Amino acid sequence: xxxxxxxxxxxxxxxxxxxxxxxxxxxxxxxxxxxxxxxxxxxxxxxxxxxxxxxxxxxxxxxxxxxxxxxxxxxxxxxxxxxxxxxxxxxxxxxxxxxxxxxxxxxxxxxxxxxxxxxxxxxxxxxxxxxxxxxxxxxxxxxxxxxxxxxxxxxxxxx
Numbered sequence: 769x770x771x772x773x774x775x776x777x778x779x780x781x782x783x784x785x786x787x788x789x790x791x792x793x794x795x796x797x798x799x800x801x802x803x804x805x806x807x808x809x810x811x812x813x814x815x816x817x818x819x820x821x822x823x824x825x826x827x828x829x830x831x832x833x834x835x836x837x838x839x840x841x842x843x844x845x846x847x848x849x850x851x852x853x854x855x856x857x858x859x860x861x862x863x864x865x866x867x868x869x870x871x872x873x874x875x876x877x878x879x880x881x882x883x884x885x886x887x888x889x890x891x892x893x894x895x896x897x898x899x900x901x902x903x904x905x906x907x908x909x910x911x912x913x914x915x916x917x918x919x920x921x922x923x924x925x926x927x
Contacts, residue, residue: 807858810858811858812858821847821848822845822846822847823845823846823847823848824843824844824845825843825844825845825846826841826842826843827841827842827843827844828840828841828842829842
């Protein structure tokens with residue numbers, strides 16, 4: 769007995785929600801207009817993509833009337849559609865996402881390439897100049913030797 773009012777409430781809630789969605793739902797025409805406006809906003813260009821040409825053909829059919837043959841002319845018309853290939857179709861999200869990923873991968877590869885080129889140049893600049901080191905070492909030993917000799921010769925307190 770307690771479950772019956774709860775079930776009735778749920779049933780009325782379900783019915784009221786379905787009526788609300790039916791009242792406020794878009795019709796197919798409204799939805800199509802909305803999608804068309806969205807496509808135009810995202811870059812759809814309306815170009816005359818096809819043209820209709822009317823082709824006329826003349827046929828003659830023999831008709832027998834009173835044992836005589838008459839030729840009747842019949843003109844038939846056919847419509848053909850010529851399509852042009854210069855139609856711009858906007859890209860989907862998936863296509864733009866793939867293009868973006870490709871562009872970022874290429875950009876990252878370029879950045880890494882230039883990073884390693886710059887690193888190699890830095891390492892070339894950071895090489896030590898061994899000639900200067902050895903010249904300085906030799907000059908230091910020679911000066912040390914010369915100063916010791918001069919110290920022994922001219923120092924009056926050391927004898």
